[in-house]
Amino acid sequence: MLKRLQRWREDRLLARSHLGERWESAVESWPVAARYQGPERTRLKDSALRFLLRKQFVAGADFELEDPMRLLVATMAVVPVLELGLHWYRGWSSVVIYETPFVPAGEWEDEFGIVHQSDEPLSGEAWPQGPVILSWSDVLEANAEDGYNVVIHEMAHKLDMLDGDANGAPPLHRGMDPGAWKRSFSTAWDALEASHEAEADDLPIDPYALEDSGEFFAVTSECFFEAPERLATTWPDVYAQLCAFYRQDPRRQRHEPQQDATKSAQSLRD
Numbered sequence: 001m002l003k004r005l006q007r008w009r010e011d012r013l014l015a016r017s018h019l020g021e022r023w024e025s026a027v028e029s030w031p032v033a034a035r036y037q038g039p040e041r042t043r044l045k046d047s048a049l050r051f052l053l054r055k056q057f058v059a060g061a062d063f064e065l066e067d068p069m070r071l072l073v074a075t076m077a078v079v080p081v082l083e084l085g086l087h088w089y090r091g092w093s094s095v096v097i098y099e100t101p102f103v104p105a106g107e108w109e110d111e112f113g114i115v116h117q118s119d120e121p122l123s124g125e126a127w128p129q130g131p132v133i134l135s136w137s138d139v140l141e142a143n144a145e146d147g148y149n150v151v152i153h154e155m156a157h158k159l160d161m162l163d164g165d166a167n168g169a170p171p172l173h174r175g176m177d178p179g180a181w182k183r184s185f186s187t188a189w190d191a192l193e194a195s196h197e198a199e200a201d202d203l204p205i206d207p208y209a210l211e212d213s214g215e216f217f218a219v220t221s222e223c224f225f226e227a228p229e230r231l232a233t234t235w236p237d238v239y240a241q242l243c244a245f246y247r248q249d250p251r252r253q254r255h256e257p258q259q260d261a262t263k264s265a266q267s268l269r270d
C-alpha cells in the first residue's frame with residue numbers, strides 16, 4: 001500500500017517535471033545507455049527520474065550542480081538495479097557531487113582496530129547507511145566502455161553493504177550458490193594477483209580490485225556493465241555470477257535489445 005502511494009506521489013511529481021524531456025540529451029555521452037532500447041530504455045529513464053526524487057543531490061564545495069549532471073549520475077546509478085528494483089538502494093538518502101576528486105572527511109578503522117585518516121583525494125566513496133560521494137570529473141571519464149565507472153563502482157558497494165560490510169558478497173538471490181560465487185571470485189582474484197605480480201601490462205581490470213574483496217566486487221561490476229565482452233572472455237564464471245546477481249546480460253543486450261512482454265510486465269516494479 002505504502003509502495004503504491006509512493007508511486008502515485010512520484011507519478012504526479014514526474015508529470016509536472018520537465019526533467020524527463022532533458023533525459024535523452026543528458027545520457028547521450030554515455031555509450032552504455034545506448035545498449036538499453038525499446039521498453040528497457042523507457043524503464044531506465046523512469047528509474048533514473050524516480051531515483052532523483054528519492055535521493056537528495058547535494059553539490060560539494062562551490063560546485064554548481066546542473067540538471068543534466070544529476071540526470072546522468074542518476075541513470076548510471078540505476079543501471080545496476082534496473083532488474084532488481086530501486087528498493088535495493090534503501091537505507092540511505094543522498095548523493096554528494098564535488099567538481100573534482102575530494103579529500104575524504106573523517107577517520108576509518110581497519111579490521112585490526114587501527115584508526116586511519118587519509119588525505120589522498122578520492123574519485124568516489126560510499127558510506128555505510130550514509131551518502132555516496134562522487135567527483136564529477138571522474139564521472140565524466142566513463143565515456144569509453146573501458147571498464148571504468150565510478151558511479152557503478154560506488155553503487156556496487158551500496159548493494160554489497162545491504163547485508164553488512166562491503167565484503168564482496170552482496171545478498172544473493174534464492175537459487176544462487178554462495179559457494180560458487182566465492183569460488184569464481186577467488187579464482188579470478190588469484191589470476192589477477194599473479195598477473196599483477198608478474199607486472200603484466202594488459203590486466204583485464206584495474207588492479208585496485210586487489211585492495212580487498214569488496215573492491216574486487218565493485219571493480220568487476222564496473223567492468224561487467226562497461227566492458228562486458230572483456231570480463232566474459234577473461235573470467236566467464238565471474239561474468240555468469242554477475243549476470244545472475246544483476247539479472248542482466250550486458251553482452252546479449254548489446255546485440256539483441258530485449259523487447260519481450262515479460263520485461264514490460266515488470267515495469268511496475270521499483
Ligand SMILES: [Zn+2]
Pocket residue numbers: 153157214215218
Ligand atoms: Zn571502492
